[in-house]
Amino acid sequence: MNMLVAEQVAIFLHIISHHLKNRVTKHHFNRSGETVSRSFHNVLNAIIHLQDVLFKKAEPITVNSTDPRWKWFKNFLDALDGTHIKIRVPTVDKPRYQTRKGDIATNMLGVCTPNMQFVYVLPGWEGSVADGRVLQDAISRRHGLKVPHGCYYLVDAGYTNCEGFLAPFRGQRYNLNEWRQGYQQSTPEEFFNMKHASTRNVIKRCFGLLKLRWGILKSPSFYPSHKEAAQFRYRSFPYYDQLTAIYVKDRTTGKDAQTAADIIEEIDVEDIADTNTHEERNDFHGCEADVSLDDMDLSATQPQPARNQELFNYSFIPLQPTTLNVASKIMTTLWKITKQ
Template identity: 35%
Template sequence: MTGVSRNNEDIPKQLDLGLSPGMGNTTKSTTLGHTAKCATMGHTAKSTTMGCTAWFSTRTVNCTTMGHTTNCTTAFRICQLRSQGVHNLSYEVRVELWNLENEQFEELVIQPSLNYYDQNFQKAPQRTGRGLGWRNIWNRLQEDDAACLQLLRMSLPCFTALCNILQTNYGLQPTSNISIEESVAIFLVICGHNEVQRDVGLRFGRNQETVMRKFSEFLTATELLACDYIRTPTTQELQRIPERLLVDRVNYPYFSGCVGAMDGTHVCVKVTPELQGMYWNRHDNASLNIIAICDFNMLFTYIWNGAPGSCHDTAVLTMAKESDFEFPMPPLDKYYLVDSGYPNKQGFLAPYRSSRNRVVRYHMSQFNYGPPPKNKEELFNRRHASLRSVIERTFGVWKKK
């Protein structure tokens, strides 16, 4: 066999007898372009086969091959047999070589792969007491009405009715581990207290992924619910005079064409630094400028929340009318009451404004803590503000929640 050095036969003899080439000396054999080195007494034995390197030491039971730990005897035996040439081996020795290589492949490749899979794809749950937090919360809510109002922003009967409606009509379903009540409570706590998902997960004993998933499921169901409960009035409904206005002897004769009140409000949001300039409002915080319409029963009939906080109320109204085909534009002889931030035009009745030469009061606080109206403009503004305050009271109740 060509390429085999004369020292090849010495290597197995030295290993079998436990001999060493000497204190610090090294015996080297080269076969088929590969190198095997063996050393004892604290020195290193090295074998290279087909471009793969294994380090051996007679004083240890393990060695490192390609960054992994393998048995020294197995690796060196493979190098020893390979150095003799596969075609020169007997059938029994070839079977031995094949078994040794399979054992080495399993140790170096298969087992590390299985360990990596177990560590990264078969993770153990972080919490063992799943649902324990919600059970404690639920017991507290059933015992203390004030705690229920503080946590969920609604009474327990109202909360139970909401859960039943969402499950019956809007597709929100429980799972084997999480009930409808817990899913609804997770959403209400996040929205009512402006808490992050991580903190809510700690409170309810759930991981963050579960909280995010349940929040999304409830949000989907709530969007369907909103379409039924925040219903845009039809043209025929806008033609009718509101019942609350009919019984208002002070305002009805003068505002018989009024079908509701409209105003904008700012809702704080968290945005990235590069978007803060767009969402920064006059109150020195980032917000959305929401426009809403309500009737005289303090029920929202329309909401549009697609404008950054830096937009003026007039611009928000223009966006809503142009982008939303469902905007409830009143008929020709009807109108919404708006404040002085909106223009006085068809469908929208604004109050009289002050000028350079004359101050015209408008807000109710100016009349409550001051003299009565001095002229017809202020009298109109006082009644206008009294009737339009329904939208401000509706905003107040909503934000209190």
């Protein structure tokens, strides 16, 4: 694929920022739909390989901290919560992905630092599953969420209050909106809940900014999350919706939940398989080729100018300085991957 790495990154950022379909993007960049799709997945793989750079390391709040928001929670690591991201799934899977609000979504677990930097993310669980079950899966994985001894994460009342995870008092005022209305705490439990909500609110802000910045997270993706989805189109079955709502909703499995480390392992296995297949295709079964380099036409292998390079323009993609820094790291990683 004769295409600049910078253009591939621009295509990727353009799609996830504005939530555009493939056929719209290919006209913007004057590329084929296959090229757009391949570029998108190339950059996506590069981003996943950047997990050590993009994910920050958790550091507990020190005992001598004087910050008015964090000083109440010594050895506090990060804030933890789940959020729903709307997606498209086959009809047969909709009951498992249906949330309490009736949306078809996936339940994503996120952990962020006090300065709004993500530490851990586990996407892929069905929307109908309880947050506690997603957390249980996260801490039981080989590349899962780690809780250092003596430290803890702040969680809401939807999680169990146990070692390593500090939840608020149940049956007491908690939401920040209640405190903003001028209500004064009257018990130690309410005072604790107010400080807890103020501190844990950082993860809510992270989710809000993430969905505000990347348009692809605001509404169901145009890109199906299951390759088998096509076989279920335009098919009907009497009372299908009623039956699946009864028998399928509680059968959440989390089979599509993966961390970045899990995905990298799959990518590496696929790369090894592709390499072996390529070597087998180039195997002449012990025969030596009698064609020398002098007899070959090497003109087609010479670097060619990028197609429509003079027409390519990044001006319609407004990027913030932080996004530019990430894009630079993505380009470097993508270039290294393509050279392997």
